[in-house]
Amino acid sequence: MAMPAAEIEALIKAALPDARVEIRDLAGDGDHFAAHVVSEAFVGKSRVMQHKMVYSALGGRMGGELHALQLTTAVPN
Amino acid sequence: MSDTNQRISQIVQGNDVVLFMKGTPLFPQCGFSSRAVAILDHCGVAYDSVDVLQDMEIRQGIKSFSDWPTIPQLYVKGEFVGGSDIMMEMYEAGELQALLQEKAVAKAS
Numbered sequence: 001m002a003m004p005a006a007e008i009e010a011l012i013k014a015a016l017p018d019a020r021v022e023i024r025d026l027a028g029d030g031d032h033f034a035a036h037v038v039s040e041a042f043v044g045k046s047r048v049m050q051h052k053m054v055y056s057a058l059g060g061r062m063g064g065e066l067h068a069l070q071l072t073t074a075v076p077n
Numbered sequence: 078m079s080d081t082n083q084r085i086s087q088i089v090q091g092n093d094v095v096l097f098m099k100g101t102p103l104f105p106q107c108g109f110s111s112r113a114v115a116i117l118d119h120c121g122v123a124y125d126s127v128d129v130l131q132d133m134e135i136r137q138g139i140k141s142f143s144d145w146p147t148i149p150q151l152y153v154k155g156e157f158v159g160g161s162d163i164m165m166e167m168y169e170a171g172e173l174q175a176l177l178q179e180k181a182v183a184k185a186s
Contacts, residue, residue: 047159048157048163060146070161070162
């Protein structure tokens with residue numbers, strides 16, 4: 001079992017307090033998620049930088065414990 | 078610079094468009110890699126690929142090389158562009174096509 005969605009959301013919000021986080025369980029198996037993160041902190045940042053901010057919030061779990069997290073990021077409109 | 082970093086650097090500098098992936102374009106071994114291949118095929122550009130499953134040193138080394146935790150990874154003219162998610166976001170926004178055009182990469186034959 002990878003990580004529960006609530007824990008993913010909590011980790012992201014701990015690092016990006018203003019973030020709006022939507023998490024979808026893609027396969028219904030608790031192991032393949034899609035996350036959409038909207039935060040003011042992304043303003044002026046490249047897509048790669050925005051994703052890296054989320055990955056660092058997840059504390060190095062990306063690619064290990066968290067294999068399948070499909071991520072999209074956006075700035076508030 | 079470690080031997081692995083040197084090898085990666087040569088691959089990245091030596092190819093206009095290179096995708097580090099799991100498996101090959103014909104037989105991708107992971108959903109994210111397969112999506113990255115589909116995106117590049119839709120862009121219609123020539124590209125090289127490296128199957129990281131065949132080379133554990135590169136599989137780990139590429140993550141520190143780009144400070145990016147996952148595979149696949151796309152490089153265009155020596156620059157890290159992103160993983161599968163970013164390729165999709167850029168493709169949907171037309172940014173990936175614009176980048177490939179701007180960098181004047183060869184079309185697929």
